[in-house]
Amino acid sequence: MQYRPLGTTSLSVSQQCLGTMTWGTQNNASDAFGQIDCALAAGINFIDTAEMYPVTPMSADTQGRTEEILGEWIKKSGQRNKIIVATKVTGKGPKWIHEGKPISGKKIKTAVESSLKRLQTDYIDLYQLHWPNRQSYHFRQLWDYDPSVQTHEHMKQYVLDVLRALDDLIGEGKIRHIGLSNESTWGTAKFLSIAEKENLPRVVSVQNEYNLLCRLFDLDFAELSHNESVGLLAFSPLAAGILTGKYNNNTIPDGSRRSIQPELGGRYNEGVIAASNAYCKLARQFDMDPAVLALAFCQSRPFMTSAIIGATTLQQLKVNLSAADVVLTEEQLQEIAKLRRLYPMPM
Numbered sequence: 001m002q003y004r005p006l007g008t009t010s011l012s013v014s015q016q017c018l019g020t021m022t023w024g025t026q027n028n029a030s031d032a033f034g035q036i037d038c039a040l041a042a043g044i045n046f047i048d049t050a051e052m053y054p055v056t057p058m059s060a061d062t063q064g065r066t067e068e069i070l071g072e073w074i075k076k077s078g079q080r081n082k083i084i085v086a087t088k089v090t091g092k093g094p095k096w097i098h099e100g101k102p103i104s105g106k107k108i109k110t111a112v113e114s115s116l117k118r119l120q121t122d123y124i125d126l127y128q129l130h131w132p133n134r135q136s137y138h139f140r141q142l143w144d145y146d147p148s149v150q151t152h153e154h155m156k157q158y159v160l161d162v163l164r165a166l167d168d169l170i171g172e173g174k175i176r177h178i179g180l181s182n183e184s185t186w187g188t189a190k191f192l193s194i195a196e197k198e199n200l201p202r203v204v205s206v207q208n209e210y211n212l213l214c215r216l217f218d219l220d221f222a223e224l225s226h227n228e229s230v231g232l233l234a235f236s237p238l239a240a241g242i243l244t245g246k247y248n249n250n251t252i253p254d255g256s257r258r259s260i261q262p263e264l265g266g267r268y269n270e271g272v273i274a275a276s277n278a279y280c281k282l283a284r285q286f287d288m289d290p291a292v293l294a295l296a297f298c299q300s301r302p303f304m305t306s307a308i309i310g311a312t313t314l315q316q317l318k319v320n321l322s323a324a325d326v327v328l329t330e331e332q333l334q335e336i337a338k339l340r341r342l343y344p345m346p347m
Contacts, residue, residue, distance in 0.1 A: 001043025001324045004305050007204025008229050009177050017046040019310030024054040024065030026312045032069045042321040048308050050088035060096035071120035086126035087115050102133040105165030127175040131182035138182040140266035163200040179205035185220040210234035214347045222303050231305030240264040243294040245280040275343035295323035
């Protein structure tokens, strides 16, 4: 397992991060404890969660349960010092979380206290804004994305309010560093410029979707990442399981995410199926598990801080962990590049 700097911080995080969004629905506490122990044994030191988890499915009855399970492990194991914990404040959305209100400084302070209690810890290593208050192009919203409705002054006031609250929390020792999620290049640049001008906390990472089928980060965001040392924490590096090949031929395995969300959040369509089949075929040509090819590709990207791997079974997790030691050859990368030209934007 390799380790990479978390932005400009002194922290080094494993190139794979353990995702948790199934804990509390598809996985119980015992399952989760087994996943943590397996991940730590493989060298992972980074765990990502959120106050809104689990989301497979999401409901008022289970909201916060994922953080609670991680907190139970922290208390039982006594190994808080061995893990870097990342969590998130929910944006505008479900009415049962902060009444569905958008992110604000006041909301952040309330959310942090609740997360600390559920996690049974005194501090959060990386605190992230789950999604922007303004319109976003993530989660398949790119087809109707129209930033012309945004106002610059509103963004400035929002960023100032949020960063001041986060600065207070850092001063109190309740969080260490801050990150964004489902953000754009311009949005991240605004956080960076306002933080520098006002001497407020600097964003160290952004958690966006990235995989062989979704490569929005490769252009302007990659440039910002390189020049500003804001690394990517890639969620869905296996495209919600599509890139494992388990959904080929329209298969829906029992207990899989697709058995809960048939369209996988808008990811599953004819273009995606054709592209996934091609990548799975390529993996097998190189005698690789398709999941290993997909994860090894993510790990090869120069802007990648950590790829967030999730699993519902220990066997799935072990396959994902095995990708940590895989370095793709130039030939393999060239073949991936050829497929990208054939399937440039299937999701």
